[in-house]
Structures are given as C-alpha cells and as structure tokens.
Amino acid sequence: MENNFLISLLLLIPLIGGFIVIILPKNNLNFIRYFGLFISAAAFVVSMLIFFGFNSAVSDFQFVEKYSWIKNLNISYTVGLDGMSLLLIVLTTFITPLTLISSWSSIQKKVKEFTFFMLMLEVGMLGVFASLDLFLFYIFWEAMLIPMYFIIGIWGGEKRIYATVKFFIYTMFGSLLMLVAIIWLAVYASSALGHFSTDLVELYTAAPTIATEIQNYMFLAFAFSFAIKVPLFPLHTWLPDAHVQAPTAGSVILAGVLLKMGTYGLVRFCLPLFPEASIHFAPLMSVLAIIGIIYGALVAMVQTDMKKLVAYSSVAHLGFVVLGIFAMTEESIQGAIIQMVNHGLSTGALFLLVGFIYERTHTREIADYGGIAKIVPIFSFALMFASLSSIGLPGLNGFIGEFLILLGTFKSPVLDSWWYAVFAASGVIFAAVYLLWMYQRVVFGEVKNQKLYELKDLNKREIFILVPIFVFVVWIGIYPGTFLNISKASTKKVVEQVITPDVLGIK
C-alpha cells in the first residue's frame, strides 16, 4: 500500500484545479462553473476508487503515503485513512460538487474567485481528514479557515464582516492552544521515543504514557479547539452568525463538513492520545453535549429566521455526536460517526432548501410564509423529507445515528448512569417540535402573503442536487450496513485504545 498515490491525487485534483480556475477567462461564467464541477466530480471519482479499494476488515490506516518533509524535526507528509476518515472524506467529495451546482444561480458576482475558494476549501477539508501527522494536520486545519473566511466575507449577507471575523478569531483562538499542545507532544516524544515526532501512529503508542495530570492539560488544549469547531455549548455563538451570513454553499459546507472536523478531531486525537484524560473528562463533555442538545433545540424552537433555526439545530445534533464519542462504547461511537454523515446530509439539505426559497423571495423570516404547500408541492415535499430525516424518523438516516448513540450512552461503562441517555433522549421530542412547527408555519395554513402565489417550484437543477442526498438518506436509514461496516474495525480499535483494563481500573 505504501506506494499508493490515491490520497495525494485526491488532494491534488482540487488544488491544481483551483489554480487553473484562476487563469480561466473571468467572463465565461458557465465555463468556470462547469469546470469547477468537473474538478470536484473528478475528486469524487477518486474518493470512490478509495472507497471500493478500502478493506473494512482492517483497523490499520490504509492508503498510507509518507514523504519526509522537515527532516530535522522528523515532520513528514503522512496521509492515510481508516474507516472513520474514509466516510468523512467521501462525505466531503459528495457534498462539494452539489454545493457548487447549488451556487450556479445564487452566486453571480466573482464566480471565478468563488469557485477557487470552494476548491481550496475542499483541499483543506480533505487534508484534515487524511493527515496522519499532527503538524500536517494543523496546517490543513488552519489553511481551511482562509477560504471560508473569504466565502462568508465576500459572498455573505449584510453583517458578513462581523460574522466572518468572529468565525475566524473564535476558531483561531482555539487552534493556538492546540498548536502549543502539539509542540509539547512532539517534545515529549523525544524523551519517550528518542526522537522528536509529530507522527500520529508513533504518538498513539507514546502519548498514553504521559502522566495523568499533564494528560489532562493536553486533552483540554486539543478538546477546546475541537469543541469550538463542533461547536459544543457554550462555545457555539459564532455558528448562528456565520451560518446566517454565509451564502448557501458556505452554510452547507460549514454544517455538512466543517463542523465534523471538530468531532472527528475528538475521536481521532483526544480519545486515543489521552485515554485517561478522556475518561476523566467524559462526564463533563457529555454534560455539555446534552446541554447543547436541549438548549440548541429550545433556542431553535423560538427562532424567527429559518436559517438561524437550522443553525441552532446543528448545535443540538452535534451534541448527540459528542455524547456518542464520550460514551465510548462501540455502539455509540459507530452511531456518532454515522451521525456525522447524517447531519451533513440532512442539515445540508435543509440549508439548501432554505437557500432555494430565499433566492425566490429574499426573505428567510418564517412569518413571511404560510400555505405554500399548494403553490410549491415539490419544495414542500422536499422540506418535509429533509425535516423528517433531521427529526430522526426510523427508516431514514437520522434515526440510525441517534438510536445507536443513545443506546450506547445508556449502557456506557464510562458514564455509568442512565441519566445521560434520559436527558439526551428528551432532545428527540424537541427536535420534532422545532422542525414541525417551522414546517407548519411555512408550508401549511392559508396563504396570507399574496406575493407567494408567484412562487416557482423547484427547478430541475435544484431537484438534481437534492435527489442524491435523499437517496443516501433512505439508504442509510434502511441498509446502514454499507456504511457501518466501513467504520466498524476502526471504531473497535478506538474503543480498545481508550478502554484498556487498567484505565477502567483507575476509574
């Protein structure tokens, strides 16, 4: 596997493609659009090659490539993936082309730059999920902020500058702590392994030997940075601003993929590197996650702006994911991983739909709508379908994730109490409240606003974007084995890395 080049190819396609976009003539908008789509579709094809070449029986990293980079510090370009990162990589390559298509009508100014930044964003996201070297990971983690900063800042709404600066500083602040911790780890490796190292696989063996107290600090430094990204309550206030101001494509990527970098970080780094600290902080993290679930849902319930409502619902959904991770059972972590994918699909679809209708009416206020079921039946159906997926209706994707997470949380030996699952499960009720209430106010009732009669239903392009998402919504709901099997071995490995017999003894 060593000489496999697929992951680098995956990273290079949008990188090179993005730079080609820059030199394209800027007036031929459609050519730029199709070219961007072509590039992201090519990346998707490569990710499919990886998907089908992946051996799900093995828990080790696969498709690993390692090239020495900064020799003196033993820093290398190391990429590779296991089941968890594979699913997120495929999610990224799947969502990116769809968001590009969705912007064909909504983005009319600076199309070239927009396409460039979107492709750069894709490079950053893929890099984050594929890096097996902490230094490399950090580079991608930070680099990804830049395109997002511009996407919100240039193509965003009225208060875009406030939102994008807030987003940038917030996440940057967290990252710096992580950088300190990465350096500390690398130095620690010099004594433990005999050489300075940022190699993840090496650190997996070295880091758990760190003294408990220091492990706690390390854990906090990493977790803080990830928690901001998730976002975990109470570090979530950048999210509604960023979402509301971002263009639709930005929101979809933000919710669909960017937030998952936080939860991915928790399960990829925090748990296996600092098992004792993870167990130590599991109750705290879980409580914050549960507060997020309930709080996010309650605040979502009373929003008047559709997009903000969906944004707050992300706080609740990601709360489930964090809870699943810190319950540290196979069921719950499997659930958390599939829930990351689910949230990308269902919240992505919700943001797309809100974006579609906003393009027509230029309002996101729930109160401006009502009774559009008869006028735009396809839109109404799609919104219902996406809402039901988000609510966690059995038979659709959301249920699989939430169910596994709650099931695992309930029996978790680390949390060791029913109450976590009891409170978290109450979020199931609230999700129904806020989404159905919004749905009712937007779609049902009488038409009060006469202008709505002129509303046009979804066009072919928009339906084309939604159909693949909905296919996966049903697929994961009915036959989740396809995806659960991919992450099975790696999940098992994470659980074994954290819950060693002596670690449980300490607790």
Next chain:
Amino acid sequence: MTQLIYLTILLPFLGFLINGVFGSKIKNAFPDSIGEKIIGTIGSGVIGLSFLIALFSFFETLALPVEQRQTIVVLFNWLDVAGLNVNFAYQVDQLSLVMALIVTGVGFIIHIYSIGYMHGDTGFWRFFSYLNLFIFAMMNLIMADNFVLLFLGWEGVGLCSYLLIGFWYDRKFEKSTTADAAKKAFIVNRIGDFGFLLGMFLIYLTFNSLNFNEVFSRASSFGVDESVFTFIALFLFIGATGKSAQIPLFVWLPDAMAGPTPVSALIHAATMVTAGVYMVARCSIIFASAPAIMTLVAVIGLLTAIFAATIGLVQNDIKKVLAYSTISQLGYMFLALGVGAFSAGIFHVMTHAFFKALLFLGAGSVIHAMHDEQNIQHYGGLKKYMPYTALTFLTAALAISGIPILSGFFSKDEILWYSFANGGLWYWIIGAFTALLTAFYMFRLYFLTFEGKERFGHEKHPHESPKLMTVPLIVLAVLSIIGGFIGIPEIFSGQHGNLFHSWLEPVFKNANRKLAFYGSHSHFQEILLMVVSVCAASASILFARYVYLKRPSVAVKTSQRFAGIYKILLNKYYVDETYDALVVNPIKKSSESFLWKIADNKIIDGMVNGAASLVNFLSDNIKKMQTGIAQFYAIVMMLGIVVALFWIMLSL
C-alpha cells in the same frame, strides 16, 4: 403463503409509491371521476391483497400444530453493531395474525368507503397514498420480530397520523388549525416514544438483545431483579399511553378529529391507537414480571375509561363524542391487560375495531349528508333520510353498550369479569359504571342524530350516502353483530370453547404462568355480574331515550342545575389549558425571552464579544502611552528603574 407475509407490508408501500408519485397525473389524465376510481382501486386493491395473504397465512398457521405456529421471515439485516443485531424480519404468530387481519380487513373496508367519502377532494390521490403508507407502517408495527422494527412502525404510524390529521392543512379547526392538531398529535406521541426508547435501551442493557424471541425467553429464564422489570415495563407503558391516548397523554386524540372521518375511523379508532395495547400484550412476560406496573396499567386504564366517558356525556360534536368514547374503550383494554387478561384485551381490540369503525363511518355518512355540520344539536330525525346509516349506527351503538349477543357484549363482559376476578370489586364497580355511562352517551348521540325533531334548516337536504359508503357500513354492522361469537366465555361454551382465547393462549402462556391467578369464583357470581351490567346498560339506554326523545327539557334543566359540573365536563376538565399553562407556555416563553435573548445573545455571546471589546479597550488605552514625547518616556524609564531597584532591595 406464510413465507410471503412480507408482501402484506410491501404491497401497501407499493400503493403508497404509485399513488404518491403518479396520483396527480392519473387524476388529470382521465375525465370525470375515472381517475379517482383508478386511484381508489389501486389504494384499496393493495390492502385487499394484503388481507387475502394474511387470511391464507392464518389458515395455514391454523392447520399447524400449536407449537409450530410461529414463523419468522427474515428479509435482510438492518443493524449489526457490537452486540446489537436486528433484521428486517417479520414474525407470523397467533397475535400478529389477529392484528394483521384486523388492520388489513377493517383497513380494506375503510379504503373502499373513502372512495365515496373523499370523492371530489383535490387531494384525493394524496389521501390514498397516505392511507396506504399508514397500513405499511402499521403492518411493520405488528409483524416486527424485534423492538427496533416495531419502533419503525410505531413512529411511522405517528407520521401518517400527523399527515392525515393535517390533511386539510389550510382549514381552520376549532380555535386553531388542523396543522396545529396534527403537530400536537405528533409531539404528544413523541413524549410517549421517549419512554418507549428508554424501555428499549434498558431491555438491551439487561438482555443484550432487542429481538422478541431472545428477550422474552431470557426474560422468563434469567434471574433478573424485579426492579429492572419494573423500570422496563414503566418505560414501555409510557410509550403505550402516548400512542393509545391514555392519561396523561390522551390530549391529542380529540384534536385528531380534525382529520377526514375515514382517518378517524381507521387510525384513531380501529388500529393505530390500539398499538399500545398490542405492544403491552406482546411484552406480556415483561409486564407480568412487574406486578407494580400491572396495577398501574389497570388503574390508568380504569381512570381513563371513566374520565373520558364523563367528558363524552356532554360533547356536542359528533366526532368528539366518538373520540372520547374511543379513549374510554382503550381504557378498558388497558384494564384488561393490567389484570392479566391479555387475550381479553386483544379481543376487545378486535370487536372495538368493528363497532367503532362503524360508528365513525356512520358519523362520516351523516357529516357528508349534512354538509360538514358536526354539531348533534343541529341534527335530529335523520333516520328517515338515511335508513342504512341509522340502522347500522344503531347496531354499533348497541354493540358498544354491551347488549347481549352483539360483539361488544362478549368482549366487554370478559374484561369486566376479569377485572373482578383478578382485580377486585372496585375495579368492577367503576368498570360497570363506565359501561352504563357509555350506553347513555352513545344513545344520546343516536337519539339526537337520528330520532326526534329535525333541528336543521331547510337549506340542508340530507340524503343517504352512495353504495360505496353504505356497503362498508353494512359489512361492519354484520361483523359487529357476529364478531363476538369466536370469543364466547367458557361458562357458556365449555372448556376450551372460547376459540379466541385458545388461539392466543400459547402467546401469553409464560406471562399467565408467572401471574398465576387461581381465583375460585363461582359461575353464579359470573352470571350475576353479567346480568347486573347488562341491566344497567339497558336501563341507561332507556333513560337516554326518555331524556333526549320524550322530555328534551330535562337535559337542558339538568345542565343548568349543575352548571358548574357541566361547564367543567364541556371543557374537558380544562386539561389542555392546564398543560398549556404549566408546560407548553413556560417552555416557549423561557426559551424565547431567557434562553435565546438573554442567555445566548447577552450572556454567552456577550462574554465572547466582551472579551473582544476588552482587548480593544486595553489596546486603545495602551496606545495612548505612545505619545512620542521623549520626556514622558524618560519619566517612565526612571519609574521603572526605581521599581526594579526596590524590588531587588526588598527581595535581598
């Protein structure tokens, strides 16, 4: 045929897809009502086929020896994570077959009726597509061989109920809209589902499986603490109170009447609302192992029965009366379960499906004839305009009142007897009193609607409904009359003469063994109680006749005399208002004015922005030090040196 049982689930789904995707095209492609006929035929046809398959499976199973009457048909694996392994698999056994026959049989009749009832509605195709989807979900619920798949059906029927209650989504309903009623139903149900979920988690934790066979066999053999059973049963029962509209979660069902009447008949009377009863019966071994919860089930059932019956006494909306009657009858079913008479509970599910569906469809026929008027005070004397409707309605009213040889007599009497034999005298007294109230309000409804003076204006021209609607009424009337004969109590039919009982017996064997009621009650007692309750019901009917037919002024006077009680009953004990004031509004208000506007915007975000402002503020002030005046820098430097010197001297 049994191996093809999954077709009973797939066919309705197919119907849903065909009508859902092509329905509007079919309707527009054909002139007049031919499109409707095609849609209706597809919708009803798939259910009819499902019924036939269920029927053949039933006879096939009947031919098998008792110990082989359980077959599991596995389609494919659904979830396989760690210890959890559940399939899309359907279990054919005595209990699921009974339920399948009720659901597809009554479902088929109601589908046919709907072709007539929904004629001309713009959403005709949508209606049939939803109705098929409902049968699909309901069949999953009752045929599932594991808890997770049952839950899929459980939530699925909730969704269909939501879609169908809000079917006329642009109409007003009472003080709000149909969409409000739909949302309320879904959310209250979800509160119940929350309990059900926890029940599942605890089952998984305890038995390490969620498949019925494994769980139930482990439940009867493992040495599990009674307290664990108590919690499992409690959680599951919370789920049942939501779905089956029991205290305290019954509030959604009366509002559910906002949906079209066939929906009320199918979902909110005959099938979906009995899902809770089915689930408790399915888990009989778990409940039987938790005696405290058994008592709770019986008590909640009993209280709900009488509570809803009292409200039913004074309601004036024809569907509301029937809705409260349904809640009350469901209470009976839970009473039966709670005293360990599981098969009696299921028996009542069946007979109730017949006569309550009939009552609702009859009400639909009346509403149809009266141009959407639902107030029984504005009816009267309709018998001569719609004889079939009146006669069949009367049959159902007699059946629900428990008049001998009609189906309701056998099932209700069995419940009352077990409530006495396994429960106690008080159970029986309250149960029998409820039966008396039932007969009264049911005949109040009948007399006010079909007999007496006409109290409607001349602009209304009531007429009998078309055959598509009356034939289903007649079929259900026949079933309401003879449906009880398969469950004649052993006192009349001899040992093992109760066919229904013997058929279901193996399913509840373990639970019954655990409960072990060896009550020695004489035949005399049983007959005496039966006679008393029949007499009470008959007297009650006559009394209703006297009040509402002979001396209408009595009713008015009574309501004025007891104005306070009347008002409380009319307003349904103000339960909705109480919930609103205590739960709904506080959550909404505090979420909006505190959580969002203060906690999120001011406190949390305030701290974030505050930190930013603080940095701004500090740097603004610090930058003022950069004055560019050399003398100032010199003074600062001097001060610094002095401080440093002091520091060194002091630390020496």
